[in-house]
Amino acid sequence: MSEVTHASELTRRRMLQGAAVALTAAAGTVVLGVVGPTGKSATAADPGASDTFDELFHGRRIQGRPVADGGGHHHGTTGAGGTGYAVHIDGEELHMMRNADGTWISVVNHYQTFQTPRALARAAVTDLQGAALVPVAVA
Amino acid sequence: MAVRKNQATLTAQEKRAFVNAVLALKRNGGYDAFVSTHNSFIVGDTDNGERVGHRSPSFLPWHRRFLLQFEQALQAIDPTVTLPYWDWTADRTTGATIWGADFMGGNGRSSDGQVTTGPFAYSSGNWTLTVRPDSRNYLRRSLGTGVAQLPSRTETDGVLAIAEYDAAPWNSTSAGFRNNLEGWRGVNLHNRVHVWVGGMMSTGMSPNDPVFWLHHCFIDKLWAEWQKRHPAAGYLPTAGTANVVDLNDTMKPWNDVTPADMLDHTTRYTYDTGF
Numbered sequence: 579m580s581e582v583t584h585a586s587e588l589t590r591r592r593m594l595q596g597a598a599v600a601l602t603a604a605a606g607t608v609v610l611g612v613v614g615p616t617g618k619s620a621t622a623a624d625p626g627a628s629d630t631f632d633e634l635f636h637g638r639r640i641q642g643r644p645v646a647d648g649g650g651h652h653h654g655t656t657g658a659g660g661t662g663y664a665v666h667i668d669g670e671e672l673h674m675m676r677n678a679d680g681t682w683i684s685v686v687n688h689y690q691t692f693q694t695p696r697a698l699a700r701a702a703v704t705d706l707q708g709a710a711l712v713p714v715a716v717a
Numbered sequence: 718m719a720v721r722k723n724q725a726t727l728t729a730q731e732k733r734a735f736v737n738a739v740l741a742l743k744r745n746g747g748y749d750a751f752v753s754t755h756n757s758f759i760v761g762d763t764d765n766g767e768r769v770g771h772r773s774p775s776f777l778p779w780h781r782r783f784l785l786q787f788e789q790a791l792q793a794i795d796p797t798v799t800l801p802y803w804d805w806t807a808d809r810t811t812g813a814t815i816w817g818a819d820f821m822g823g824n825g826r827s828s829d830g831q832v833t834t835g836p837f838a839y840s841s842g843n844w845t846l847t848v849r850p851d852s853r854n855y856l857r858r859s860l861g862t863g864v865a866q867l868p869s870r871t872e873t874d875g876v877l878a879i880a881e882y883d884a885a886p887w888n889s890t891s892a893g894f895r896n897n898l899e900g901w902r903g904v905n906l907h908n909r910v911h912v913w914v915g916g917m918m919s920t921g922m923s924p925n926d927p928v929f930w931l932h933h934c935f936i937d938k939l940w941a942e943w944q945k946r947h948p949a950a951g952y953l954p955t956a957g958t959a960n961v962v963d964l965n966d967t968m969k970p971w972n973d974v975t976p977a978d979m980l981d982h983t984t985r986y987t988y989d990t991g992f
C-alpha cells in the first residue's frame with residue numbers, strides 16, 4: 579500500500595507557506611542559537627531528533643532540544659509520550675510526540691504530522707496567534 | 718431502541734433538544750470531564766508504548782464506549798436525545814446546515830478564529846473553555862483552511878473495502894482498515910476531518926467542539942458499515958499483544974469493558990439507515 583499521506587502533503591505545504599511568510603516579513607525569523615550538533619538543518623531524511631534550535635519565529639521564542647526519556651523533566655513530556663525531545667514556546671513546554679515513522683505531532687496540531695520539531699513548533703506559533711501555552715495536565 | 722440519526726435530517730426540535738442537553742452538561746461540569754479524559758489518552762497513547770484510545774486497534778471500541786458514556790450523560794438530562802452523526806462525505810461545505818446558528822454554529826472569524834454564531838459562541842456565555850492548550854478560552858474553528866477538502870464517499874468506500882481490521886505493529890504505521898480509517902496512512906479519513914474543522918478540533922482537547930461527537934458518531938457508523946461488508950473479519954489482535962488491547966482485554970479508563978463487548982452496537986442503539 580502506498581504511503582501517500584495527506585497530512586505529509588499538508589505539512590510540506592504549510593512549511594512552504596511558513597517560509598514564504600518569513601521571507602515576506604523580512605527577518606521575521608531570527609536564529610539565536612546553533613542549529614544542531616552537526617550544524618545542518620533537519621531534513622525529511624533526517625527527522626531532527628538530535629537537532630537543537632533556538633530562534634524567534636513571528637515574535638515568539640521557540641526552542642527545541644533532545645531530552646533523556648524519563649530524565650526528571652516535568653510530567654507531560656517525556657514521561658507520557660516517551661518523546662525524547664522537548665519544545666518550548668516562550669519558555670512554556672509544548673506537549674509533543676514522535677510517530678513510529680519519525681514524524682512529529684503536538685497537542686496543538688494533534689491530527690497532522692510534521693517532519694521536524696522545528697516545523698511543529700512553527701506551526702504551533704502560527705496557530706497560537708500570540709496566545710500563551712498552558713501546561714497540559716496528564717492524568 | 719435509541720436511533721442515531723444523520724444530523725442533516727434532524728427537526729428543529731431535535732436540534733434544540735440536543736443543543737440544550739449539551740449546554741446543560743457543560744453547566745453541571747460533566748462536559749469538561751470528557752474533554753480531560755480524551756486529552757489524557759491523546760497524550761498518553763504512543764506508537765511504541767501503551768496505546769488504548771488512539772493509534773491502536775482499540776481506537777474504534779474505545780471511542781464507541783466513550784460516545785456511549787457521553788450519550789448516556791445527555792440522556793440523563795433529556796432521555797429523548799441521541800447522538801447525531803455528521804456524514805462529512807455528503808455535507809462537505811462551510812454552508813452546510815450543520816454550521817447553522819440553530820445547531821453547531823458557524824466558522825470562526827478571520828481575525829482570531831473565534832466562533833461568533835450559534836449556541837457555542839463565547840459571547841453566549843454558555844461555552845467557556847476550561848480544559849485547553851493555551852490561554853484562549855473561546856471556541857475556535859477554521860473550516861477548510863488546514864486542508865481544503867473533506868474525504869469523499871469514493872475515498873471512504875475505498876477504506877471500507879479493506880478486508881483486514883488491523884495489522885502489526887498495531888500503531889500509526891499499520892496497514893488495515895482501522896489505521897486507514899483513523900487516517901495515519903492512506904487517503905486519511907478521521908484525522909483529516911479534525912484538521913479540516915481546525916481550531917479546537919485540531920488539538921488534543923478536540924471534544925471542546927461539540928462537532929467532535931458528530932464526527933466520531935459517523936466514524937462509529939463506518940465501523941458498523943465495515944462489519945456488514947466483512948462479516949467474517951473480526952477485531953484484531955486476539956491475544957497476547959504487549960501494550961495493545963487484545964479482543965478480550967479490558968480498556969482503560971473503564972476497566973470493565975473489552976473490545977469484544979463493543980463489537981455489536983445494535984444491542985444499545987441503531988442507525989437510521991441500513992448499510
